Amino acid sequence: xxxxxxxxxxxxxxxxxxxxxxxxxxxxxxxxxxxxxxxxxxxxxxxxxxxxxxxxxxxxxxxxxxxxxxxxxxxxxxxxxxxxxxxxxxxxxxxxxxxxxxxxxxxxxxxxxxxxxxxxxxxxxxxxxxxxxxxxxxxxxxxxxxxxxxxxxxxxxxxxxxxxxxxxxxxxxxxxxxxxxxxxxxxxxxxxxxxxxxxxxxxxxxxxxxxxxxxxxxxxxxxxxxxxxxxxxxxxxxxxxxxxxxxxxxxxxxxxxxxxxxxxxxxxxxxxxxxxxxxxxxxxxxxxxxxxxxxxxxxxxxxxxxxxxxxxxxxxxxxxxxxxxxxxxxxxxxxxxxxxxxxxxxxxxxxxxxxxxxxxxxxxxxxxxxxxxxxxxxxxxxxxxxxxxxx
Amino acid sequence: xxxxxxxxxxxxxxxxxxxxxxxxxxxxxxxxxxxxxxxxxxxxxxxxxxxxxxxxxxxxxxxxxxxxxxxxxxxxxxxxxxxxxxxxxxxxxxxxxxxxxxxxxxxxxxxxxxxxxxxxxxxxxxxxxxxxxxxxxxxxxxxxxxxxxxxxxxxxxxxxxxxxxxxxxxxxxxxxxxxxxxxxxxxxxxxxxxxxxxxxxxxxxxxxxxxxxxxxxxxxxxxxxxxxxxxxxxxxxxxxxxxxxxxxxxxxxxxxxxxxxxxxxxxxxxxxxxxxxxxxxxxxxxxxxxxxxxxxxxxxxxxxxxxxxxxxxxxxxxxxxxxxxxxxxxxxxxxxxxxxxxxxxxxxxxxxxxxxxxxxxxxxxxxxxxxxxxxxxxxxxxxxxxxxxxxxxxxxxxxxxxxxxxxxxxxxxxxxxxxxxxxxxxxxxxxxxxxxxxxxxxxxxxxxxxxxxxxxxxxxxxxxxxxxxxxxxxxxxxxxxxxx
Numbered sequence: 001x002x003x004x005x006x007x008x009x010x011x012x013x014x015x016x017x018x019x020x021x022x023x024x025x026x027x028x029x030x031x032x033x034x035x036x037x038x039x040x041x042x043x044x045x046x047x048x049x050x051x052x053x054x055x056x057x058x059x060x061x062x063x064x065x066x067x068x069x070x071x072x073x074x075x076x077x078x079x080x081x082x083x084x085x086x087x088x089x090x091x092x093x094x095x096x097x098x099x100x101x102x103x104x105x106x107x108x109x110x111x112x113x114x115x116x117x118x119x120x121x122x123x124x125x126x127x128x129x130x131x132x133x134x135x136x137x138x139x140x141x142x143x144x145x146x147x148x149x150x151x152x153x154x155x156x157x158x159x160x161x162x163x164x165x166x167x168x169x170x171x172x173x174x175x176x177x178x179x180x181x182x183x184x185x186x187x188x189x190x191x192x193x194x195x196x197x198x199x200x201x202x203x204x205x206x207x208x209x210x211x212x213x214x215x216x217x218x219x220x221x222x223x224x225x226x227x228x229x230x231x232x233x234x235x236x237x238x239x240x241x242x243x244x245x246x247x248x249x250x251x252x253x254x255x256x257x258x259x260x261x262x263x264x265x266x267x268x269x270x271x272x273x274x275x276x277x278x279x280x281x282x283x284x285x286x287x288x289x290x291x292x293x294x295x296x297x298x299x300x301x302x303x304x305x306x307x308x309x310x311x312x313x314x315x316x317x318x319x320x321x322x323x324x325x326x327x328x329x330x331x332x333x334x335x336x337x338x339x340x341x342x343x344x345x346x347x348x349x350x351x352x353x354x355x356x357x358x359x360x361x362x363x364x365x366x367x368x369x370x371x372x373x374x375x376x377x378x379x380x381x382x383x384x385x386x387x388x389x390x391x
Numbered sequence: 392x393x394x395x396x397x398x399x400x401x402x403x404x405x406x407x408x409x410x411x412x413x414x415x416x417x418x419x420x421x422x423x424x425x426x427x428x429x430x431x432x433x434x435x436x437x438x439x440x441x442x443x444x445x446x447x448x449x450x451x452x453x454x455x456x457x458x459x460x461x462x463x464x465x466x467x468x469x470x471x472x473x474x475x476x477x478x479x480x481x482x483x484x485x486x487x488x489x490x491x492x493x494x495x496x497x498x499x500x501x502x503x504x505x506x507x508x509x510x511x512x513x514x515x516x517x518x519x520x521x522x523x524x525x526x527x528x529x530x531x532x533x534x535x536x537x538x539x540x541x542x543x544x545x546x547x548x549x550x551x552x553x554x555x556x557x558x559x560x561x562x563x564x565x566x567x568x569x570x571x572x573x574x575x576x577x578x579x580x581x582x583x584x585x586x587x588x589x590x591x592x593x594x595x596x597x598x599x600x601x602x603x604x605x606x607x608x609x610x611x612x613x614x615x616x617x618x619x620x621x622x623x624x625x626x627x628x629x630x631x632x633x634x635x636x637x638x639x640x641x642x643x644x645x646x647x648x649x650x651x652x653x654x655x656x657x658x659x660x661x662x663x664x665x666x667x668x669x670x671x672x673x674x675x676x677x678x679x680x681x682x683x684x685x686x687x688x689x690x691x692x693x694x695x696x697x698x699x700x701x702x703x704x705x706x707x708x709x710x711x712x713x714x715x716x717x718x719x720x721x722x723x724x725x726x727x728x729x730x731x732x733x734x735x736x737x738x739x740x741x742x743x744x745x746x747x748x749x750x751x752x753x754x755x756x757x758x759x760x761x762x763x764x765x766x767x768x769x770x771x772x773x774x775x776x777x778x779x780x781x782x783x784x785x786x787x788x789x790x791x792x793x794x795x796x797x798x799x800x801x802x803x804x805x806x807x808x809x810x811x812x813x814x815x816x817x818x819x820x821x822x823x824x825x826x827x828x829x830x831x832x833x834x835x836x837x838x839x840x841x842x843x844x845x846x847x848x849x850x851x852x853x854x855x856x857x858x859x860x861x862x863x864x865x866x867x868x869x870x871x872x873x874x875x
Contacts, residue, residue, distance in 0.1 A: 183695040208698045224654040226678040 001034050001329035002371035003364060007336050008034075011042030016340045018043030023095025025087060025104045026126070027055040027317055028074040031328035033064050038336050040068045047093045049086035050074035051101040054310060055317035091116065097339055098123035098147075102271050103130035110137070110144060122342035122349065123147040124335055128161070128193075129247050129271035134353045146349035148338040153356035155365040156331040157193060164323035164331075166197030168316035169243060169269045170205060176294045176309045176319040177265055179241070182206030187239035189232060190246035191218040194269055198243055199227060210235045212251075232256060241265045243315075244275035254280040262304035267315040276312040294319050329371075333364050398499040402526070403489040404518070406482040406507035408496040414487025417454045418461075424798035425458050427806030427840040432465045440813045442467030447523050447530040449540035450598060451479035451790055452506035455801035457488045460502055462809055468532075473522035474506035475536040477515045478767055478783050479790035482508050509766065512569040519543055520573060529588045532816055533595040534808060537743045538602035541595050543570075545609065545616060547585025550574055564751070594618045594815035594822060596808055600633070600664075601719050601743040606826045618822035620811040622804070625829050626875050627837040629665050632804040636796030637669030640789035641715065641741055642677055648768050648782045648792040649737055654678030657711045661704065661747075662718035663690040670717050670741060671699060682707050708732060715788075716740045716747035726752030729771070732779050739782035741789055748785035767791045799841070806837045831867035 091108035285298035310318035491501025505518035758774035783791025
């Protein structure tokens with residue numbers, strides 16, 4: 001993770017986060033460990049819990065504690081109660097910066113009382129779903145501190161959502177089920193930044209991809225890319241593999257489960273496990289059993305089967321290892337630099353959801369190019385003048 | 392070494408000789424893109440293996456073919472040429488070939504060529520006959536694409552032996568009627584001509600799947616008059632020209648014909664052979680959603696593995712926007728299918744002959760109207776007002792509506808042709824009246840000749856590695872049955 005490493009080296013020299021406690025709720029993976037290390041070398045204290053009960057890599061969690069002195073509260077397969085309790089612990093540790101993947105800590109500190117809330121300088125948010133939550137808080141007039149939506153950093157977003165999610169979602173599905181993707185009808189519900197990455201990679205694997213959308217702009221884009229665009233109920237009748245990537249709730253529900261073919265595979269790539277309606281799938285089925293780790297097979301009364309992966313939780317982290325390091329490198333560099341920016345400038349920033357400062361965004365991209373050994377051009381003074389001129 | 396011929400004024404026919412200068416410039420550009428042919432010229436400059444060869448060629452008269460023709464001449468051959476399709480000639484190429492590198496339009500010194508874009512059927516067969524009937528000694532080699540020249544010689548001989556030509560009025564197609572009419576006249580005016588020509592032919596080299604099919608039929612029936620080399624089934628031909636050539640030129644033809652946005656369109660590709668694979672890829676690359684039709688389960692499964700939907704024509708005829716036939720078979724899309732298509736559906740063929748689309752049936756639909764939009768683009772309006780757009784009258788649209796495959800891939804095909812001509816001419820006594828394929832080491836040679844131009848660095852087998860897999864260090868590297 002060369003980009004993060006270069007940020008870490010500077011942090012170690014300059015200590016921009018000295019005296020800052022960071023309350024973090026992230027997926028505890030090897031890549032995250034690198035971010036935590038960078039923050040600690042920058043002078044911060046880190047209290048970390050898991051953003052998802054199934055995404056923790058236990059070995060990583062243990063190593064983090066040992067090597068960096070971070071406080072880590074996370075275990076693979078922990079119960080929902082444990083997951084929630086850990087969020088409470090992090091929130092009550094009185095962090096000055098919240099670092100979230102799904103806005104759990106940010107939400108928790110707002111509910112924890114004035115004492116805790118007033119200590120928070122600002123927060124960072126890693127995922128689209130979290131940013132949506134925070135924007136909802138902002139419209140309600142409830143957001144008390146500035147939050148930088150790191151997921152909107154263009155450098156990170158391109159890699160993370162489109163290419164990272166594309167690869168790692170299919171990776172999760174293949175590791176869980178061992179199916180051949182070539183020739184399968186793969187229905188991608190949602191053609192946003194994640195969905196289009198998933199569609200692209202599924203097509204690359206030889207699948208016939210069908211896209212479902214509610215947004216006419218996105219639906220049109222999918223059609224122009226040569227995907228078949230169908231209403232979800234029509235897609236349900238022909239699909240072999242269903243992947244939700246909407247950030248919405250209950251996009252696959254009872255009506256869909258009733259018409260799906262025998263052996264249909266259901267996976268979710270969105271942040272929360274609300275996209276596949278778990279109550280509906282239980283009611284449609286007469287029984288269920290675990291056929292492979294992370295594959296729950298639901299038997300319909302007529303004897304046909306639906307296979308749910310990873311309990312409907314984000315399949316790339318639950319059934320695989322999340323994004324490859326190269327993708328997370330950019331993402332976590334963005335997290336670290338956003339944190340530094342907040343420590344310096346939070347007092348001047350309105351309590352809103354902010355995008356990534358563009359100069360930091362470009363800086364990250366430039367670091368990545370350096371790591372790839374790619375050289376690009378710079379504008380001449382004339383060209384700069386031309387861009388700003390109008391006569 | 393070079394034969395400076397002054398062409399007799401009657402011994403060529405092209406659209407416009409003054410186009411020769413433009414043609415010569417494009418030939419120059421094409422030579423840069425055809426390393427295989429240029430390398431063969433160099434290799435054989437001294438030995439002139441085609442000295443004494445009198446080659447009749449029936450092959451699309453394009454800029455790329457001009458480079459082939461001048462390669463054959465450079466190797467010592469005398470050549471006469473016609474096109475193998477009424478729409479595929481590039482007039483400036485034909486002019487440049489007639490004028491030759493050293494001639495002028497006033498004083499053409501090139502090769503007798505009979506070809507122009509937009510021939511009638513009568514003109515087409517007239518050109519073929521002129522290319523086959525030489526002043527002085529007749530041709531001793533044929534270089535064919537689709538087998539029309541070969542068929543003329545064979546049928547001519549057959550009817551001369553029988554003493555009569557079947558009644559043209561009873562012919563199964565307009566074209567065959569014209570063909571029989573020509574033979575009727577030639578039997579009357581020049582008895583024994585075709586038998587004599589046939590007797591002088593040492594062999595034919597055939598370019599395309601459809602022509603090869605005809606040759607195998609004749610070989611099996613025992614009616615083949617001379618040995619044939621199936622150039623199509625050189626790997627460096629069919630797995631390149633048919634596949635990557637079509638991948639390039641199908642969309643080129645459609646764009647130049649109708650300029651329609653392909654992204655988001657549903658396109659049916661009938662057939663998933665080499666041409667179908669290239670055609671499907673061509674359309675998918677532009678963002679079209681491609682549906683494949685197939686009769687062969689292996690090809691169908693290949694299409695599925697590539698993520699294409701495989702359906703029957705009747706399942707998609709009412710919803711698709713574009714229909715392209717690639718099968719080498721006949722009657723793929725009938726007039727009754729076309730009647731069911733969407734308004735402004737686009738219909739085209741990229742197979743060698745025009746019998747894949749039922750053009751005759753379409754013309755006979757009660758009340759149908761044909762409106763010409765521009766050369767090789769026709770709108771056919773049904774009585775209910777619904778129209779379809781047909782490209783190149785059902786003839787191969789990449790050549791009819793564009794300029795066929797680009798030079799680089801044609802260099803592959805034509806280097807094979809040249810090597811095949813040399814082989815068949817110089818070692819004629821080693822061949823019987825059968826159909827042969829070039830040996831693999833020549834196939835690999837053709838591939839080698841094209842690597843440098845693309846900046847490739849080939850790895851060399853070490854002797855122990857070669858021994859390990861049982862091949863020679865210099866190849867051939869694969870068993871004959873290997874499929875690539």
